[in-house]
Amino acid sequence: MTNLEVPGTVPADLEGDLASLRCDCALMAPHWTAPDRITALPVSPSLIHGVTVPSRSARMLDAMPEYGN
Template sequence: MTTYPAPREHQESEFGLAELCGDGARMAPHWVTPAEPATAPVSPALIHGVRVPPASARLIAATAEYGV
């Protein structure tokens, strides 16, 4: 009896950069940028750090392969 391996499920981490860029290009026309007045530069003395929500940090950590 011959057995065949079950097909692997497509996971998010297996998507390629080209597919990600293509998805972004197709979605770009749907994004609307509101007209906001230009903001004045902020003094570096007023910048104390950046806070990233845990969900966003996990998302960025999962995309590390795209930065290589």
């Protein structure tokens, strides 16, 4: 579980309504910029190395119908 309280600060109001959330987002939107277009370049499989997956995680994914079966 995440601890949302930071010592010395006022706890966040997590009970706000949708209207206040939309207002907060509208106020922050001008501060966020995104590139016009992101072009992903293909990566050669020979450049992908050093990835290890714990056997416990591999077994868990293997048991999930969306991934393993």
